[in-house]
Amino acid sequence: MSSENEDHAESVAAPVWDVVVVGAGPAGASAAYAAATAGRQVLLLEKAELPRYKTCGGGIIGPSRDSLPPGFELPLRDRVHAVTFSMNGKLARTRRSKKMLFGLINRPEFDAGLVTAAEKAGATVRTGVAVARVEQHGPAVPDRRTVAVVLADGETVLARAVVGADGSAGRIGAHVGVKLDQVDLGLEAEIPVPKTVADDWAGRVLIDWGPMPGSYGWVFPKGDVLTVGVISARGDGAGTKRYLEDFIGRLGLAGFEPAVSSGHLTRCRSDDSPLSRGRVLVCGDAAGLLEPWTREGISFALRSGKIAGEWAVRISEAHDAVDARRQALNYAFAIKAGLGVEMAVGRRMLKLFERRPGLFHALLTGFRPAWNAFANVTRGSTSLGEMVRAHPAAQRLLNTLDK
Template identity: 80%
Template sequence: MSSEQAAEGEQQVWDVVVVGAGPAGASAAHAAACTGRRVLLLEKAELPRYKTCGGGIIGPSRDSLPPGFELPLRDRVHAVTFSLNGKLTRTRRSKNTLFGLVDRPEFDAALVESAKDAGARVRTGVTVSRVEQHGANVPDRRTVAVVLADGEVVLARSVIGADGSASRIAAHVGVKVDQVDLGLEVEIPVPETVAEDWAGRVLIDWGPLPGSYGWVFPKGDTLTVGVISARGEGAATKRYLDDFIGRLGLAGFEPAISSGHLTRCRADDSPLSRGRVLVCGDAAGLLEPWTREGISFALRSGRLAGEWAVRISEAQDAVDARRQALNYAFAIKAGLGVEMGVGRRMLAAFARRPGMFHAAVTGLRPAWRAFAKITRGQATLADLVRAHPVARRALDAFDRAEASRETAPAVPPAEVGDQEPVVERR
């Protein structure tokens, strides 16, 4: 019997159980384990595992990494080529690094190792079926039961759901979303001559569908090429990706991986907790609505979830646990929530006038400087809007125009699987 168990014959109760070992879950497990608490990190896949993601590490992501963490960078970006649906191409360059690029399997695995080094225990190949806060599996009101697919029950004083955009824990909490997007991506191995042409440079293409864009991120001998658009335009999004690859002259190279994924942004009134259960990262619908950047939101919300889950684990009654959970929600809304609010307004404006955004970032030095500041982590989008009256007035004008438009029809069902990522390896 483990020394961590309270008594002979009594099932071990973990202080914090984290479900999902992506950036949000690993960050949460690391933060909780650093306090010396008993932390268990559960992941259904075996690590490393593929994740549909460009792998861009902007300043806020870098600044949220565990102390001493060494980024496994595949490239450092000093130049960005912008295009408007393949036209009006222009490249902007910077003397200093704008952001870094990583392979997600390598990056995520390194974050999990960091959590293990902090004292968290990790179990992979484990599927969580549900969580229970009442019933036969719950011995007392201070305990949450995490029920695995094989029937095993894991007990915890607090639980963090970081199990992605199709989260079972989010369903328990009652997370609500008001924006769902479909991302399609391919990993294309390329010859050395092609790789050299892309080294240190990314491409961002403002796409043909409202709110859509595409990207090329170089990672050594592989290019990550993807597009994203609102759910409900699956066929058009696929055509955009095919056309995008063709315009780039990459259609003759066989992708190693083709994948699709749904991203979900939380509604303003969506809960972030239920009882002793918190959600963070994609499971909470936390990502930037305009760019759909999620790594920095995952790392930041994961760290906060880990810190507040420890406090919840120490709560002696439901009232205290709820108070700590509300404090977590306040911390999220005061930071990431504000950024998401501005991101929603930017997306609405961009969806209507992508050409204006392209002209600004390629032709106006202040707009390019703002882009560079955001990617380097020197300012957030919300900071820049607050600091510049012209930007505020422009967004206010777009908000008024958006409010006057007719309500858009409901989006149809998902195109990708059963709300799960689709990955095709070749």
């Protein structure tokens, strides 16, 4: 290596960043934005080049919209005012709303926009950078206030605090010791369709309660493309694939060639799973944070990322391990008091849905208070947790159905 290259390597590795964020999805970009707006030196690392494709329905519900940076313009592909519910292709009924229920986006555009917002706030972004491991002890760590982020090419990046947002199978979650108790398989196809077909779906989504316990399918219209997917518990991949094929077939879409076919695993954390280790926090998918029933993850990523960025700033200012631990515990409390409550209700909803999907279908299609609750949750005027806390009738219903 030439001396010029050596000097360049040292200039990259030498700074001690206040906060290093690993992963530039919604959680990571939100964490970087929060830390950068606090005036800290922030480095955001992403292994892919942006924009990059991500398997995701792309539904932006109220809590997601409310967690975006001020002035952020959503790249909406459609605005949803109607939902068609069906039971494995049968008993279809459409419910409509004068107010928008939620918006639909393509993840490459959305994620890239969030990264741009973080950059404008002052964060430095490096793409095409894979992280090999994180070290909090050993020769790579100059002092106890520092974390070493070792990259795949051997470069070491130093930080006072690290936020892991590199997905549920990422390096940082493994370092923290994240534990999972629910893993689901999602399969999805992006299907270009003619204008006549696209017009039929404009402003309307389909939610189909599937043939396997806890499964469901969806159609999300995005202009001249329909995002069609299904999700079910991992363990019956062949059955999930058949469900998607049958679903596409009965929708009359089998004759259209998908532009993209993809799959992914969603993973929910167990109640006792850690959210930190030393000066390292995890958020979003890396922490196993998503709603267990619907498997909605974007709002959980945005909200947990923002909280992680704020507490990472405090950890970066901690002068010893005791103070760092105190701030990390405060972060965990903030997550559990908010998103953790929603996850707990979501787990109960999933168990009930697995046992009695017909009841859910009947309530949403034939009982106006249930439809109103669905609409209010998607708009963000309430959450599953708030609904149960504020309405004793909802708590009694859950308790009755739990038996």
